[in-house]
Amino acid sequence: MADLADLSMVEAAEAVRSGEATSLELLDACWANMERLNPTLNATIWLDREGAEASARAADRAVREKAWLGPLHGVPMVHKDMYYQAGRLSTCGSALRRDFRPAITATVIERLAAAGAYTFGGLNMAEFAQNPTGHNRAFGDCHNPWNPPYITGGSSSASGVSVAARFNYMAFGSDTGGSIRLPAAACGVTGIKPTQTRVSRYGVMPLSFSADNVGPLARTARDCARVMTLIAGRDPRDPSSSHEPVPDYEAALDGDVRGLRIGMPATWFLDEVDEPVLKALEHAVAVLASRGATVHQIALPMMDAVTTYGSIISRVEAATIHAQWMRERAGEYGIHISGRMYGGYAIPATYYVEALSRRGPVLKQFAKEVFSQVDVLITPTIRTCLPTLEETDIDHGPPGTEVRFMTVSANTRPFNYLGLPAVSVNCGFDPNGLPIGLQIAARPFAEARVLKVADAYQRDTDFHLRRPPMLDSADARGVIVA
Amino acid sequence: MNEFEAEIEATIARWHGITAPNEPARRMAADLVNTIRAFEALRGTLAFEDEPSSFEAALLEAKE
Numbered sequence: 001m002a003d004l005a006d007l008s009m010v011e012a013a014e015a016v017r018s019g020e021a022t023s024l025e026l027l028d029a030c031w032a033n034m035e036r037l038n039p040t041l042n043a044t045i046w047l048d049r050e051g052a053e054a055s056a057r058a059a060d061r062a063v064r065e066k067a068w069l070g071p072l073h074g075v076p077m078v079h080k081d082m083y084y085q086a087g088r089l090s091t092c093g094s095a096l097r098r099d100f101r102p103a104i105t106a107t108v109i110e111r112l113a114a115a116g117a118y119t120f121g122g123l124n125m126a127e128f129a130q131n132p133t134g135h136n137r138a139f140g141d142c143h144n145p146w147n148p149p150y151i152t153g154g155s156s157s158a159s160g161v162s163v164a165a166r167f168n169y170m171a172f173g174s175d176t177g178g179s180i181r182l183p184a185a186a187c188g189v190t191g192i193k194p195t196q197t198r199v200s201r202y203g204v205m206p207l208s209f210s211a212d213n214v215g216p217l218a219r220t221a222r223d224c225a226r227v228m229t230l231i232a233g234r235d236p237r238d239p240s241s242s243h244e245p246v247p248d249y250e251a252a253l254d255g256d257v258r259g260l261r262i263g264m265p266a267t268w269f270l271d272e273v274d275e276p277v278l279k280a281l282e283h284a285v286a287v288l289a290s291r292g293a294t295v296h297q298i299a300l301p302m303m304d305a306v307t308t309y310g311s312i313i314s315r316v317e318a319a320t321i322h323a324q325w326m327r328e329r330a331g332e333y334g335i336h337i338s339g340r341m342y343g344g345y346a347i348p349a350t351y352y353v354e355a356l357s358r359r360g361p362v363l364k365q366f367a368k369e370v371f372s373q374v375d376v377l378i379t380p381t382i383r384t385c386l387p388t389l390e391e392t393d394i395d396h397g398p399p400g401t402e403v404r405f406m407t408v409s410a411n412t413r414p415f416n417y418l419g420l421p422a423v424s425v426n427c428g429f430d431p432n433g434l435p436i437g438l439q440i441a442a443r444p445f446a447e448a449r450v451l452k453v454a455d456a457y458q459r460d461t462d463f464h465l466r467r468p469p470m471l472d473s474a475d476a477r478g479v480i481v482a
Numbered sequence: 483m484n485e486f487e488a489e490i491e492a493t494i495a496r497w498h499g500i501t502a503p504n505e506p507a508r509r510m511a512a513d514l515v516n517t518i519r520a521f522e523a524l525r526g527t528l529a530f531e532d533e534p535s536s537f538e539a540a541l542l543e544a545k546e
Contacts, residue, residue: 197541210537244542305527308520323498330503339506343514345494351521354528360536361529367544394506402510419541444541 004029006467009075009169009223010250013116016063016074023059023074026169027052027120030076034167036476040148041165042140043158045081045122046089052076052120059116071226073116079172080156081122082129082205083109092205093125093155095138095332096325106203107238108172108214108231115230117170123162126155127337129174129207130318132182132409133157133392137334141389144186145468146434148477150386151408153186155179159217160187164468170218170227174204176211176314178381178412181424184217185381185437188426190454190464191217192224193412195444196419197242199228200235206321208314209240210356211416220464221425221454225249228447244445252448253455258292260453263374268303269411274384280428280436281380287460288378288453298377301369303414305362309355310417316352319344336394336405363418363444371443376453379411381437385430415441423450426463433469487512 004026007015015021031049038044059074082092084102091097109119124142126134134142134157142157144150145165152161156173160183163171173180175193184191192215199214206212216227226249233246262285270278285295319326319341326345330338370377384407390397392405415422420441427438438457440450458464470476483491490511494500502508 195541197538242541244545304520305524308517308524311517323500326500326503327498330500333503335504335506338503339510342494342500342502342507343490343511345498345500346490346511346514347517351517353534354521356534357532357536358528359534360538360540361532363537363540363544367540371544399505399509402506419537443545445545 005033005166007169008219010220010226012169013072013075016059017069019063023056023076024053026074027056027076030167033165033471037145037165037470038167040470040477041143041145041161043124043142043161043165043167044078045091045124045139047121049120052118055118055120059118070114070116071230072112075117075169077112077117077119077170078121078123078162078168079119080125080159080174082125082174083172084203085109085119089122090205091122093127093129093136093139096329098138102203104203107200107235109203111231123158123171125157127334128322129155129176129179129205130337130340131155132178133389133405134183135334135336135389135393135395137395144386144434145470146188147432149388149390150432150434151186151389151392153182153184153408156183156217160184160189160191163187163189163217163219166471170216170223173215173217174207175213175215175416176207177416178409180215180217181381181412181422181437181439182409184424186386186435188435188463188466189217189219190221190224190423190425191215192228192423192447192451193415193421194228194232194447195421197240198232198421198445198447200238200241202235202237208317210317211314221423221451221458222250222253224423225253225451225455228451247448249448249451252452254452255291255456255459257288257453257456260293260376261374262288262293262295263298263370263377264295265377265379266297266299268300269379272383273380276385276430277380277383277436281378281438284427284438284457285378287457291456291460296374298370298374302362302366305358306366306414306417309358309362310413312347312351312355313417315344316347334395339394359417366418367443375442376449377441379439381411381424381439382408383411385432386434411439420444421447421450423454425454425457428463486515490514
């Protein structure tokens with residue numbers, strides 16, 4: 001069998017189930033890549049090898065004993081270090097929670113465990129999930145496996161890195177302004193931000209209760225579909241979670257996009273787009289058109305309202321929940337983290353309530369005008385070729401660095417305010433060898449549709465299967481000079 | 483520091499007991515002037531009956 005760490009999550013689960021590989025072999029394969037590349041990438045905060053081995057041996061014993069096996073039986077996983085597991089470390093990427101051990105376990109961790117997966121560590125992330133780049137003062141910056149001086153995307157930085165670098169078959173990320181889709185795009189993997197309310201957030205570190213979402217990053221759309229089927233749905237412990245029935249997302253992946261109406265935004269999402277990004281987008285759309293989809297230019301309504309209101313909500317909510325630490329321990333945050341939150345304290349309550357109150361009407365009008373004309377919107381996940389960590393380092397950079405920093409998430413934030421599902425898949429590479437992300441968004445609760453389109457695209461392309469060069473290089477530092 | 487920036491810092495200190503932790507914080511707070519402009523451009527769009535809980539209903543209404 002090929003390199004076990006190179007398998008997709010679904011393939012890894014099938015390998016264990018069929019006896020082609022053991023769970024311990026999967027763990028060893030991932031661990032070997034981690035040992036070799038993590039000194040360069042800085043993707044992990046803590047690891048429990050002993051616990052992982054015990055879980056792997058138990059999983060392998062169950063296979064031998066022909067016990068009932070869940071859909072993720074024996075698959076080892078590491079998640080963003082903000083998914084609580086009772087009694088285990090959960091740093092939230094911050095010095096302020098360096099020793100934090102929660103008393104509860106996240107619902108989504110429990111649901112994957114019930115499906116047979118096990119978790120053995122915590123991944124690096126932006127401090128308190130608050131940047132789109134992967135900078136982290138407390139635990140060190142996370143580096144892109146395709147070219148380490150460049151950003152990984154954030155805030156779920158190492159969720160993207162660990163999947164791309166074959167440390168991991170799937171990692172949870174969280175998405176408040178793009179934090180699943182950005183690292184998926186920057187690291188060349190697949191990630192989905194579900195509809196707001198679709199997945200329980202119980203036991204997951206909060207950032208913005210109105211805009212936080214939980215979702216997977218993995219190698220393929222099929223991997224994400226399997227995870228979504230397991231984690232979506234009502235959770236009494238998260239009163240904001242939806243009662244909407246959960247379809248079998250994986251069963252809907254049939255590659256058939258005939259008649260699908262693709263909307264290409266004529267404005268906003270392509271403003272100041274870099275040429276390589278635009279070319280990759282056009283190529284991706286042509287791939288889907290060759291499968292029978294039709295392409296339509298579309299003017300998007302209300303983008304001023306979406307961006308203005310959207311910028312308020314998460315700032316105010318983050319500032320509110322961090323207020324006590326900002327009073328007493330502001331110096332323990334990264335400069336850009338406390339710096340971004342600070343302005344949130346001056347935003348009037350009337351602005352905040354207006355932003356929340358307009359959210360429903362804006363969504364209704366947006367959906368009515370857009371989704372009467374097209375079935376999905378397709379945009380670049382990030383408008384530009386990826387910047388370096390240095391170019392976006394507010395803590396050490398010159399005034400104005402924050403503008404480049406904020407540009408990274410310009411195309412993802414609107415879908416958080418609108419609450420729409422959106423997936424990001426790799427659709428090519430820029431001149432620096434870094435991945436380019438394709439974002440596919442649709443109506444509320446249309447996760448099946450965005451995953452189906454992503455899967456159809458991946459049936460005809462191999463970008464999602466490519467390996468970062470450092471995996472096959474004797475030099476694990478992996479710097480590419482364009 | 484201009485008058486607007488001084489006002490913002492004073493407001494945050496008075497209402498929250500929080501001081502500017504660093505220079506980028508001051509710069510990003512100063513950018514609130516653009517937030518005010520953006521809200522000015524949207525004046526008149528809020529309807530009297532609009533309220534935050536309408537969002538969950540809108541999600542369901544806008545689904546297929």
